[in-house]
Amino acid sequence: MKTNYLILLCALVGLESGLWAQNTTEIEIQPYLQDAEPHRMTIMWQTNTGGESVVEYGLTPKLGKKASGRDYEIDFSARKIHKVVLEDLKRFTTYYYRVKTGKTRSDIFQFKTPPFVQDEKDFRLVAMSDMQFDSHEPRKFHEIVNQGILPYVEKEYGPKLEEELAFVMVPGDLVQSGSVFHQWKDHFFNPAQKLFSKVPVYPAPGNHEHNSDFYFRYFELPKNGHPAYAEHWWYKDHGNVRIIGLDSNDGYRNLKQQMLWLERVLKETAKNGEIDFVFAQLHHPHKSELWIPGEEEFSTKVVKLLEKFTNDSGKPSIHFYGHTHGYSRGQSRDHKHLMVNVASAGGAIDNWGEFEGRDYEEFSISEDKYGFVLVEVDGDRDNPKFTLKRISRGNTITPEDNVRTDSITVYRKAVLPDTPKAVFPVDESVDFKGFVLKAGDFASSMPHAFHGAAHWQISATTDFKKMVFESWKQFENWYYNENRQKDDDLRDEKVHRLSPNTTYYWRVRYRDQHLNWSHWSDAQEFRTSAKTK
Template sequence: MKKIIILALFTCIFGYSQEFYVKPYLQDATPNSIKIMWETNFGEESFVEWGVTKKLGKKVSGKAFDINFTEARVHEVLIEGLQKFTTYYYRVKTGTLVSDIYTFKTPPFASDDKAFNIVAMSDMQIDRRNPNKFTEIIQDGVLSYLSDEFEGGVPDNLALVMIPGDLVSSGSEYDQWQHDFFRPIQPLGSQVPVYPVLGNHERNSVFYFKYFSLPENGTPAFAEHWYYKDYGNTRIIGLNSNEGYRIKDQLRWLDSLLVRTAENDDIDFVFAQLHHPHKSELWLRGEEDYTGEVVKRLENFTNKTGKPSIHFFGHTHGYSRGQSQNHKHLWINVATAGGRIDEWGAYAQKNYDEFTVTQAKYGFVMVAVDPNDGNPKFTVKRVSRGNELNPENNVITDSITIYKNAINPEKPMAVSPKGKVDTLKPLLTASVFKSDNDQAFHAASQWQVSESDDFEKTIFNSWKQFEDWYYDQNLQKGDDLKDEIALNLKPGKTYYWRVRYRDQFLQWSEWSEVIKISTEK
């Protein structure tokens, strides 16, 4: 009480008025609860008024805590007793300071079979040459896109925001959180919850852990470093790929979680997010082997359960979309939402088989999840803002749809060669792509040559997509995927070859019949 009186006198004498350092934003939503947070320059009072109309009518209090050893306070209020998939209005109050009225919508349960959208973006740390880029991404990008594509308000059309790291340039700099992250994202974060993971630029800062109230369902000793959150039929897993946390404890937790997820019939899809890429076409130095351990686990999970998965990442400042060879698992770099673009030719780079598209551009990713009873699916779209030389206004530059259950293409027929061949570089040819799915097209082929008909050890293995955008060129242009030149053959040897086809939904056909060939001495 003494502290409040002293502050009140100080305000009267010196004109020191209350203000928001960070306006209200949402955290950790469930069908029946949500957390609301904000920051003020001083004041312990933490109230949220809420209701199903703008009249509000209900009030709940929470807690306030220190953020940087000054009078500034972060406030956190938990609202409980909410109804699933319902729109609510709210405003926050600290002393004489009262916010505008905002809205949010609670998540559905998986059994409700409600479709929803997710935004994924990362690496919005400020580029001093383009200091307003993140603001542009939010205002002209995400909010404008939602307004153009859908009817209704933001909470009606967006469930949540995923951010795989690098929210600010330096997480240990207190002011950057207010000015560089929360101020630009406020129009979005006040209406839908934001779920980040740590990037290298956060520097494991205490500010990150004070500003975010994430699910505490990870390893207890590493609270909020890794966690999971369910929304409808989708499980979102947040991981920490930073140095010092590339440890077995995290992998053991992930293994256990994936076992439980496999047994949970309510979950159709798993979306993981972590900062560092396993492979990166634009910036090889940014690659991290630990992420590869995560990818293996997600691939095995998808293979065993039939539940498609994605790992979202950032770190490299550009967009990439790839896929695992033998699993319905996507690799998606969702950067950059503000950090300086990693340009082609600026670093050591490589064209990987896994990636179909890489673009040195600003933008964000939209994921539309449809839990349709018969065959749940999700669609990933890259919404591009272009770059400094070629700006774009929310152009869809890449898209892929994945079904939980899909129709496999027909087994292709291996056409030629057969028997003896007179070259060490024979042209392997196969039949036309066919599928009972009218929407499917020929999206990839895999060709193998082996010295044994069990293909335990291949001497030639080619996996190509129908497109391969690298260095702003489609390196697969004109390839119909029905033939391939075999390499590495030797004279006077017997070989076996086969081929299989894949559609754009990541469904493989069976392998063709095995063909025996022999080279001349």
């Protein structure tokens, strides 16, 4: 009889424990920040069950205010995503908050609202991509965030992450397969929870997202794109920067609605006196030195629009991308436009020699390493600028601990270098089989400016419409672990065979490291020697 009572008691205890477990709410994805505005912040999180969606917040850790939102399904289980929008916040102000579902509360976190452009506040952002899971390096994205971004920001700027970093841009391939539910929690959100709980994250879809519903449920992106393709393309302003998200994936890159929208946005941005810089992001490269097959024509069209925007408005621009798993930084020849591959934050590195590559003249550096990009934006209305830095974590052969391997500063306003002097040849004869153009020293009134590039042209006509030779060289060209521009002072350029016994005209211009071109030198005439028998 005692045995029967014991069995009954155990069954009741087990039933009660099971019911308790079913009713216990767990936060599976810690709160993360979305769609920040000077007076508004969106907070999202995921729990294992449904229930209330509440954020407690305030200007001190005592909190004191409360806002409610809603939950919605994320898969076919009891799990829910919660979304709460905090309204009527103070601009450029730090808030404390925690989320609450049922009796379950998160830790207390902090965020800082964005400034208005009139506040003239400096800020920083991180750009990284392709953190998709690699079974050979399963904790790489966790490392990029927790041994890379977080300690780097603290060491260089200060311990309060929400004060020192404004937002994160991610141009695609957040997970290995966007249609596999657990990867979002295990491979993207959880490794970066210490970052995303304090700093808003703005992604653009990559090919590995597979246009999944999970992607669009997990993110609350601006709804200012085309209404039929909500969140596929959008823009967001932060201070004096407009960030633009685009969809370069199959099925969307050929939609005329996206290009027409981008044209309209860039046209409006050119006239907008509050925007100094445009930072666009899309997944596929315009050009890829490490992996040519990854290039996409859509991205080339986007680059041409950004170059035109920069040319018409005088406002520098960047397009961030990924897809190729390595870092590259290039710049358009005739425009203040940067092209920056911000991978890899986790995906297996595309090592030199594994795939077809090419040494493009636009690029100053490419490297097969993990890492992230940090951009410092100056909000000064008189002379705003941004500085882009590559922070490397190395690769599996040569690890690196937050080493800065690249940096460039670009100013909104141009201070042109001095016009170079054409030295040789000047009204004289040269060997038609080959000779060397020579120009004078680089000079600029801008402090600390140095010789960044040289552009040489030879034409059969004085208007330079019949070009027979053209060369553009930059002061560095890191390709396949070698600086191919080492020891080139950019003041001379070899010219190979021209037509004999012919009159030509040549000129040169110099660029500084901030992407400012000088005026062209005066055109000089020369003649090639006659062909001997």
